[in-house]
Amino acid sequence: MVFRGLCVGLGGFFSFAAVVLCVFANIGQLSNNVVTRNIRYVSVDTRGLGDALSRAGQSNTNIFAQDQSSPVGQGNGIKDDYQWGLYNYCAGEVNGDSRSCSQRNFGFEFLPADAVLSDTPQGDRQTLQNFLPESTFRDSGYLGRFSKAAMYLIFIGSCLALIAWVAGLLSHRFAFLGAAFIALLSALALGVGAALLTAIYVKTKASIDNANFGITIHYGNALWITWAAVLAVALSIVPYIISCCTGRSDDY
Template sequence: MRGEICVGAASFFTFAASVIMVFAHIGQINPSPIPRVLSMIRLDVSNLGNTLQAANRNTSYSALYASTTNLTALGSGAGLRNHYDWGLLNSCGYMSSNVANCNTTALGKTFKPFDAILSDLPSQYQAQVNALVPAGSSFASSDYTGRLTQAAFWLIFIGSCSALIAFICGVIPNRLAFLGAAVWAIISAIALAVGAAIWTAVYVKVKAISTGSNPAITVHFGNSIILTWVSFALVTLSIFPYIISCCTFRR
């Protein structure tokens, strides 16, 4: 009976981790109600226009942002969105909570915040915005953030798949299956932890752009990073019950 409780608890933890990671992965695949509220990092540029206007009072910034009535595709240089959200598979630009454009969903999406701004920015404002963002900052280093977040994606993807495999192995009443479940849970925990840590570190680095009491660009920690950390904790909790079940299981 005690063994059944152990393996049942472990199966619950890995199943819950797998379900949570499904939600983490669907963030920003489109702007529908559930995906649009899930993101790894949010970039708010709604105050950028006010900052530029205060520094250059003789210049008009009326064309800085895209029109809500005629949104073109992201990256077309037709104007900024108020904020941009990055998920594991895609990113979207929002004028409001229900007015948005998204990129094409794909595996291994990268986080390149400054590139996203520049690709939407009308050409007449490129020089001012480039001057506003320090050239050597992590925020402006798209290669740095891109490589790290691409590696983090694959780690999180592997960790998510491993959690599901651990759950499947754990429901098979066999000592070797329980041992396999423990091994897959260990792999999942390591991959999820490293992937979540990379995203957390990237957030800390790029958040440095949000200086002052009223910053032009604000970087927000996404709830999908939190979901990834929660999944890591759940999978970690499953490891010892799986090992105990492997050692004590009797037909």
């Protein structure tokens, strides 16, 4: 009885932890408050781009934003830093609240080159586009396709983690079996989604992250939060299975 109670408690603890972690991963960049603006999957630092353009003999006088809080995507100038969440991105100061965000939408895509170019004034856009390397950083088709798939998988995995936790609260052996199965599906969805994002971020970073182009990519805390959620929900599976095998078919 004590062992069964311990397993029930562990299953509930790990699945609840996964839900909390998923909530944090999902709210990154949704607003400009101090919590969400500091949660990001990946960031693109463009502060070295001016020097790189100068070394290449390109003028960079008017391509950077004078106001870091000006709307994104309207040719108001390149921002210092671009930070992605699951549903939108924000750009502006690296640390601080002088920034603005894109519109939020479901199935959002990680398109770093498009974000930077859309902020570049129209007259300088072609120059910058020619300067950026033909690499993964500019491969909008590849990045968009896989980042969108990852976003859907992480959202689905987050919902499944919530369902698994709720099912575990029902204190019924068949509910525990259902919770274990749903937790497995959640771990798979979250794991594949996190793996896709990790892969495209690594490739993008490797393709642009050097002094020649002045753009630096940093992995964000939301990526590690998602991997932690994968681990948490996976750890809930065995306790739920043991609870099912040792429990009764009626409520405790």
